[in-house]
Amino acid sequence: MEIQFKDVSYIYQENTPFAHKALENISFKVGSGSFVAVIGHTGSGKSTLIQHLNGLSLPSRGEITIGDFRLSADGKPKNIRDLRRKVGVVFQYPEHQLFEETVAKDIAFGPKNFDVKQEEINLRIEKLFPAVGLSEELLERSPFDLSGGQKRRVAIAGVLAMAPEVLVLDEPTAGLDPRGQREIMDMFYQLHQEQNLTTVLVTHSMEDALAYADKIIILNKGQKYMEGSPLDVFKQTEKLQKVQLGVPEVIHFLNQYNERFGTSLNYQYQSMPELAEEIKKQLEVGSHE
Amino acid sequence: MDRKKLVEFKNVSFQYEEEGALVLNQVSFDIYEGEWVAIIGHNGSGKSTIAKLLNGLLMPKDGEIIVDGKKVDDDTVWDIRKDVGMVFQNPDNQFVGATVQDDVAFGMENRGVPREEMRERIQRTLSAVRMQDYLITEPHRLSGGQKQRVAIASVLAIAPKVLILDEATAMLDPTGRKEIMHTVNDIQESEGLSLITITHDLQEIVQADRVIVMNKGQIWKETTPRELFLQREELREIGLDVPFVAQLTDELRKQGVPLKEAALNHEELLEELWKFNSKM
Numbered sequence: 239m240e241i242q243f244k245d246v247s248y249i250y251q252e253n254t255p256f257a258h259k260a261l262e263n264i265s266f267k268v269g270s271g272s273f274v275a276v277i278g279h280t281g282s283g284k285s286t287l288i289q290h291l292n293g294l295s296l297p298s299r300g301e302i303t304i305g306d307f308r309l310s311a312d313g314k315p316k317n318i319r320d321l322r323r324k325v326g327v328v329f330q331y332p333e334h335q336l337f338e339e340t341v342a343k344d345i346a347f348g349p350k351n352f353d354v355k356q357e358e359i360n361l362r363i364e365k366l367f368p369a370v371g372l373s374e375e376l377l378e379r380s381p382f383d384l385s386g387g388q389k390r391r392v393a394i395a396g397v398l399a400m401a402p403e404v405l406v407l408d409e410p411t412a413g414l415d416p417r418g419q420r421e422i423m424d425m426f427y428q429l430h431q432e433q434n435l436t437t438v439l440v441t442h443s444m445e446d447a448l449a450y451a452d453k454i455i456i457l458n459k460g461q462k463y464m465e466g467s468p469l470d471v472f473k474q475t476e477k478l479q480k481v482q483l484g485v486p487e488v489i490h491f492l493n494q495y496n497e498r499f500g501t502s503l504n505y506q507y508q509s510m511p512e513l514a515e516e517i518k519k520q521l522e523v524g525s526h527e
Numbered sequence: 528m529d530r531k532k533l534v535e536f537k538n539v540s541f542q543y544e545e546e547g548a549l550v551l552n553q554v555s556f557d558i559y560e561g562e563w564v565a566i567i568g569h570n571g572s573g574k575s576t577i578a579k580l581l582n583g584l585l586m587p588k589d590g591e592i593i594v595d596g597k598k599v600d601d602d603t604v605w606d607i608r609k610d611v612g613m614v615f616q617n618p619d620n621q622f623v624g625a626t627v628q629d630d631v632a633f634g635m636e637n638r639g640v641p642r643e644e645m646r647e648r649i650q651r652t653l654s655a656v657r658m659q660d661y662l663i664t665e666p667h668r669l670s671g672g673q674k675q676r677v678a679i680a681s682v683l684a685i686a687p688k689v690l691i692l693d694e695a696t697a698m699l700d701p702t703g704r705k706e707i708m709h710t711v712n713d714i715q716e717s718e719g720l721s722l723i724t725i726t727h728d729l730q731e732i733v734q735a736d737r738v739i740v741m742n743k744g745q746i747w748k749e750t751t752p753r754e755l756f757l758q759r760e761e762l763r764e765i766g767l768d769v770p771f772v773a774q775l776t777d778e779l780r781k782q783g784v785p786l787k788e789a790a791l792n793h794e795e796l797l798e799e800l801w802k803f804n805s806k807m
Contacts, residue, residue: 387570487771496795
């Protein structure tokens with residue numbers, strides 16, 4: 239589903255002395271099927287922004303369209319339930335929201351609320367479980383007996399079981415070890431491609447934004463600060479530094495390398511061996527001049 | 528070596544449930560005065576259990592733990608906790624005071640530190656973590672990194688001999704992480720205490736003197752960061768990633784660029800490449 243923000247502002251506690259503008263005149267468009275990373279400091283408006291994607295918050299000004307749904311200050315649209323079924327949100331530390339007696343019941347809770355039949359839910363779980371890296375033996379266990387990584391996967395399965403068309407991920411790998419982080423991100427990326435999802439990833443990791451996103455939106459103090467493809471955004475090191483954001487380490491290293499050796503090596507999604515080869519070649523050529 | 532042993536783990540085993548698997552299996556190591564040791568491992572490798580055993584939050588099933596000459600048991604645990612200060616993962620779970628200075632004072636009040644001494648220590652420890660301008664700030668107005676810095680000050684105020692940071696950066700954003708690592712560096716130099724940092728981020732072990740790598744409840748390796756960064760494939764097998772510079776160094780060596788040792792940071796790698804370049 240296509241997502242479009244038109245001059246969206248959101249003000250907490252409007253018309254009170256505590257009024258606080260969390261989003262200010264934000265406009266952008268995310269095409270159906272694209273993978274967008276939203277980056278910004280704590281307090282930049284990222285969380286407020288994603289709360290608008292399934293109507294948890296409605297804009298104070300401006301308008302949001304998500305597929306055929308329209309959100310504005312005029313109040314909740316009648317079909318907001320349909321919107322919430324189609325937009326799955328994986329919040330930070332989603333495992334804190336597990337509550338049922340068994341894993342199977344916990345996963346079924348969401349779809350059941352949307353009147354999905356138990357047989358259909360079972361079918362979905364059957365498909366989902368291998369995809370999220372869980373084995374079916376766990377289905378009748380209590381979610382509270384699982385390891386941290388497994389709990390996170392169960393919570394994610396609960397969102398995926400609603401068969402959303404838009405997937406919103408709020409720092410989905412926080413607190414996991416490197417292998418867990420890689421596995422979870424690869425899993426989302428695979429689902430994104432196989433099911434043609436539109437994915438919105440909120441992250442602090444420039445590395446993940448570079449690896450998975452086709453578009454990056456940078457927020458700063460509630461405003462859109464930058465928007466573009468990862469390579470374009472990360473070319474603008476100085477502009478990012480102005481708001482205390484860095485670039486992915488590989489790009490930072492190449493910048494330093496170029497400065498020291500007077501070269502112009504560019505990052506073009508090379509693998510680590512390819513990069514090493516380029517550097518080696520460059521060193522050899524450079525020395526014969 | 529005549530450095531003083533501050534912490535000794537002697538064949539320590541631990542399991543959470545009687546019939547359950549051993550979370551720690553015959554673990555032995557020493558930590559010396561003034562030393563910075565990083566303990567790393569994937570989730571569930573047993574690294575955090577070590578921290579909890581160190582200050583008596585858990586008691587070993589087998590083996591013994593000695594802190595500054597005292598065996599950790601039910602009789603000594605309260606003394607031990609004066610010597611072993613801990614900062615945990617979640618910045619929101621470790622605030623007790625209504626303001627920053629109240630929070631730092633809390634631990635000292637429990638230990639009956641005189642008021643004047645308390646004032647002096649609050650100033651000193653908050654300066655050490657560069658939070659001296661936030662004395663009367665309410666905790667919820669602080670960022671995650673600032674909260675963790677105050678948590679470190681609160682622990683420093685009770686003058687422990689060992690400071691343990693148990694994944695203290697895991698829930699912070701990159702800025703917060705940098706703040707904490709910077710702070711840790713500062714205080715290790717200025718306070719001269721032993722430091723144990725527990726993490727799965729190998730970027731954070733660069734400045735440690737020594738590294739203990741945990742895997743499946745056992746010590747997989749005891750080494751230095753530089754040595755460890757050469758073992759990229761093996762680390763990957765136990766769920767850990769070496770930092771970018773170490774990966775690139777490894778690939779360059781595979782391509783035949785004769786780099787002598789693992790670089791710990793960009794500058795070192797660039798310097799090595801520069802030397803290689805001028806020799807050609």
